[in-house]
Amino acid sequence: MQTVFYARVSTTDQTIEHQQRQAEDAGHRFDRVFMDDGESGINKKLADRPAGKEMMGYLRAGDSLVVRWIDRLGRNYEDVTSNIRELLERGVIIKTIINGMVFDGSTTDPMQKAVRDALVAFMSAMAQAQGEATKIAQRAGIEHAKAFEGEAKYKGRKPAYNRAQLATVRDGLGHGMRAMELAKQTGLSRSTIYRIKDDYIAAEKALATWGK
Template sequence: MTTVLYARVSTADQTAAHQRTQAEQAGFTIDHVVTDEGVSGVTTKLADRPQGRRLFDMLRAGDVLVVRWIDRLGRNYNDVRETVAEFMKRGITVKTVINGMVFDGSTTDPMQQAVRDAMLSFMAAMGQAQAEATKLAQTAGIAHAKAQADQTAYRGRKPSFTRDQLTTVRDMNGSDASVSAIAKATGLTRQTVYRILEDEAEAEAVLARWS
């Protein structure tokens, strides 16, 4: 059995190394890391990404595919559902670092299958919804930062969080994780997590001002 971590890195603040560290801290022993950098999970299907295609070639029945969260596979509802279904059909188990979700095709019990498929659909839908919400927040944040820049060159205090940490805060908050759990996973203080969640548009604006 081979355990492969797939890391999709869409911004400069995200790193595959950070995603691997999170996986290992969660108890996974990673044999290989496959990374796509600078690739959108909204517009580009997994099978169309340079390294995403490798997964379909290298993974075999009995192998485990680890992702930080389902949204690393993509943020398109239909693509994510079809991708995970294809992996399960091939006997590949998909596991997430956050919340320790497990998706495999070994069960034949219809109720267990229904629960598994419902959870997958929910997570895929949430990934797309969060992507759309993030885009709106980014637009608002950039506009806010631009308006402030027109008034003054002062950028304020440098943000105490990165794009990767902001994304993780949103992901975990969307899955109803506690503030303490989010702080532990991201390495941020509880106060910083609270500030981000209270005003995501401002969090985006801070990053935009310092980008």
Template sequence: MSKNVLYMRVSTADQNIRHQRQQAEAAGYRFNDEDVIADDGVSGVSTPLKDREGGRRLFDILRSGDVLVVRWVDRLGRNYRDVTDTIREFMRKGVIIKTIINGMTFDGATKDATQEAIRDTLIAFMAAMAQAQAEATKEAQKAGIEAAKAIPAKYRGRRPDYTRADFETVTAAVARGEGPSAIAKLTGLQRQTVIRMRDNPANVEQTLANWRM
């Protein structure tokens, strides 16, 4: 009997495993507790899925017909080659991959050459975007942390009520054409916060940097 399996990954204390499950359930997915798998404090850039404890379990339990649910492909990894190889391996096993953000489905069942080409191009694009976002975030964090060292705590302003993970989620959703209301519902953020992130990303980045987030 096929099943839904939720995979979650967080790399920092500011990210939240529980929030990712809430997002999946809000999108209509239901899981048995034993089919919810998480890797906590693991980098998607430097640690391939097969080298993570939860990732290894995925490869062990997923069978043909099962549905692997992730917030977005960046939960599988932030390295282009790792992400594309992973998705293709799962599809060869008959596993269907679904993303919560933007509701994407990757299924290896199609035999139509045109549909395969479209699917594979989309996988490559999303994997490349995940790596590019990781690299851009790393550089921004490095620059921001250096600048923040010179700012006394009293001048940093109010601590933001969102995390860098929230900002990345909003940025990715905006890039794919999602509207503020849909993004707010998906992330649990206020609609005005989403609009601020969309319209003034530099200011949001600076606020996160000021608080070394």
């Protein structure tokens, strides 16, 4: 039985190293690591990502798959639920770093399976909704930054965070993490975490305005 870690980042997301460090800090150790770097897009399936495709072909019954959250296995509802269902049917155990969720593909109890599958469906829908909201915020930030091009306008205070930190805060808040936990994880102050929480679009605009 193997323990596998799969990480995926886009150009505007966390770094691969950050995701792996989070997993190791949570006590996970791996026999094999698969990584897709710069592979993004809500409509891009896991099977179309090189490492994702290889990982899906590698896992067997009894193996454990560790991911930061289930949105690493797809960014739209159909892809996430399809991939998770396939892995669970093989008998693979899926573990998330955020919230410490465990989806046991070896269970045969019908009630446990029903609860598990309902939770997977809910979390998959949340993953797509969050991905779409993030894209909207990023587009708003880009449009805001364009307004400054060629014009001597006041940019405002330089952001105290980078894009990887913003992604961590965004995902953590979306999954119910407390500001104190996120401050410790990112090195940001709690007041910065709260400002991002209060207006995520403004946080994206600030990064875009400063060219980050």
